[in-house]
Amino acid sequence: MRGAVYLGKENVEVKNDLEKPKAEPNEVLIKVRYCGICGSGIESFKSGGMYIPNIILGHELSGEIVEIGTNVKGFKPGNRVTVNPNVPCGECYWCKRYKENMCILSNSSIGTTQDGGMAEFVAVRADHVHLIPDEMSFIEGACVEPLSNCIYAVRESGFKVGENATVFGAGTIGLMTIQALKATGASQIFAIEPVEFKQKKALELGASKSLDPKQYNKVSRYTDRIGPDHIFDCVGIPGTIMSSINLIKRGGNITLIGIHVEPFEMKGWMQLPLKNINLRGVFSFTPEVFQASLNLIANKKVNAKAIVTKIIKLDEVPEMFEELANPRHKEIKVLVEI
Numbered sequence: 001m002r003g004a005v006y007l008g009k010e011n012v013e014v015k016n017d018l019e020k021p022k023a024e025p026n027e028v029l030i031k032v033r034y035c036g037i038c039g040s041g042i043e044s045f046k047s048g049g050m051y052i053p054n055i056i057l058g059h060e061l062s063g064e065i066v067e068i069g070t071n072v073k074g075f076k077p078g079n080r081v082t083v084n085p086n087v088p089c090g091e092c093y094w095c096k097r098y099k100e101n102m103c104i105l106s107n108s109s110i111g112t113t114q115d116g117g118m119a120e121f122v123a124v125r126a127d128h129v130h131l132i133p134d135e136m137s138f139i140e141g142a143c144v145e146p147l148s149n150c151i152y153a154v155r156e157s158g159f160k161v162g163e164n165a166t167v168f169g170a171g172t173i174g175l176m177t178i179q180a181l182k183a184t185g186a187s188q189i190f191a192i193e194p195v196e197f198k199q200k201k202a203l204e205l206g207a208s209k210s211l212d213p214k215q216y217n218k219v220s221r222y223t224d225r226i227g228p229d230h231i232f233d234c235v236g237i238p239g240t241i242m243s244s245i246n247l248i249k250r251g252g253n254i255t256l257i258g259i260h261v262e263p264f265e266m267k268g269w270m271q272l273p274l275k276n277i278n279l280r281g282v283f284s285f286t287p288e289v290f291q292a293s294l295n296l297i298a299n300k301k302v303n304a305k306a307i308v309t310k311i312i313k314l315d316e317v318p319e320m321f322e323e324l325a326n327p328r329h330k331e332i333k334v335l336v337e338i
Contacts (some may be wrong), residue, residue: 003056003119004317004336006041009048011319016058018025018269021115021123022067023173028126030077030083032338036060039171040259041111042324049260051112057112057317058118058336059085061133062141066324072126082141083117084128084148084290085109101152101284109284118317118336123295133241136298139311141303142335148293149257150176152285157255159230161185166219167207168244170198170235172307172333173257175205177232179302182206190219190228192243196331205306216243217225227252236260245271246280254283308334314338 005013021030035058044051048062051057058280067080075081088095088103094298110116110124132141136294150173159165165181167174170193181189182205191202191210199210220227227249233240236258244254245268247280254277272279285293296302312320317336323329 002314003201004058004264004314006044006051006053006055006057007052007222010045011267012045012057012321014318015287015318018107018119020121023067023069023072023123023133025071026126027069027123028065029121030061030081030117030129031065031066031121032061032063032117034062034140034311034335034337035116036142037320037334038146038326042321043116043259045321046325050107051257054119055111055113056115056119056122057111058086058116058122059109060145061117061140062234063066063117063122065129066121069126070126075126076130080138080141081123081129082132082144082294083110084130084287085111085116086128087114088283090223098162099286111193118338119300119338120312127147130294132294137236139169139308139335140297140304143307143333144158144198144290144294144297146172146333147180147302147304148285148290149173149174150180151175151255151293151296152289153232153255153282154180155289156280157253159184159186159229162187163229164188164223165201165232166190166192166228166247167232167234168192168201169258170195174234175307175332176302177234177257179201183296188222189297190222192216195328195330198332201306201332203216205303213239213243214270216247219247220249223249229253230255231337232257234258238264238266242266242268245269245277248275248277251276251278253278265290292334293307308335309338319336
C-alpha cells in the first residue's frame with residue numbers, strides 16, 4: 001500500500017511498501033478518495049512537534065467503505081463516508097460527559113498519533129464514521145473536519161446573533177470561521193490577512209472588510225472606536241495574539257484557534273485584567289459538532305469547495321509540505337487525491 005509518512009522535522013516521505021490495514025471487529029476499512037493537508041501538519045513539519053514520527057499522515061478525509069468488521073452495524077461496502085478522526089479513550093471524566101475533544105489522551109487521532117488517511121486505505125472505528133449524502137461530493141466530505149473546528153470555536157466563544165467579530169488569518173480555518181460567523185448571524189466580520197488573494201477570498205465568503213495586518217487598528221474605527229465584540233485568532237503566533245489583546249473591546253472575547261508549538265515571551269498581558277478581556281483556547285470538536293458541520297456543507301450553508309485551491313497526487317505530498325511551510329505560499333486548502 002502507498003501512503004505519505006511523517007518521519008519528523010522537515011521530513012515527509014511517500015512509501016510504497018506500507019502494510020494494508022484490515023478492519024478489526026469494531027472498524028470499517030475505507031478506500032480513501034481525498035485527504036486534506038492540515039495546518040497542524042505543516043506546523044509539525046516545521047517544528048518537529050505535535051505529530052508522532054513514523055505514522056501515516058491525514059485526518060481530513062473522505063472515501064468509500066470496502067470492508068466492515070464483524071461487530072459493525074449500520075454500514076455496508078459502497079457507503080460514501082467521512083471520518084471524525086479523534087480517538088478518545090471513552091472512559092475518562094471528559095469522555096463520559098460528551099467532551100471527547102478534552103479526553104485525557106489529548107490530541108489522540110488518526111493521522112496525528114496513529115496511522116491516518118493519506119494512503120490508499122485506512123481502518124477506523126465505525127462509531128466515528130459519518131455517511132455523506134449523494135448531493136455532497138467527496139471533496140466536500142474531506143472538508144468536514146476543518147469546518148468542525150470552526151463551528152466548535154464559534155459555539156464555545158458565546159457568540160450571539162448581531163455581534164461583530166474580527167478574524168486573524170484567512171487560511172482554511174480563518175475562512176471557515178468567517179462562514180461559521182456569517183451563518184450564526186454576525187453583523188460585521190473583519191478579516192486580517194497579509195496575502196492579497198486570501199483577503200479577496202475572505203470578502204467573497206462573508207467578510208465585511210479585509211485588511212492587511214499593518215492596518216488592523218482600522219477595525220477600531222469601523223466599530224465606533226470601541227473594538228470588536230469577538231476576535232478569533234486562527235494563526236496563534238505571538239504577533240496575532242498581541243494584536244488581538246490590543247484591539248478587542250473592553251469586556252470582549254478572544255478565542256484562540258491557531259496553534260503555535262514554539263515557546264515565546266509576550267508583553268502587555270496586564271491588558272487582560274485591566275480591560276476585563278475574556279481569553280480562551282479551543283481545541284478540536286465534539287461528535288455532535290462534526291455532524292452539524294457535515295449538515296451545513298450538505299445544505300450549502302457553507303461553501304467548502306471555495307477554499308480548495310489545489311488538488312495533488314500522493315507523489316507530490318513532500319514537495320507540497322515544503323511549499324506550505326513558507327508563510328507566503330499561495331494556497332488555502334490542498335487536497336490529496338488518492
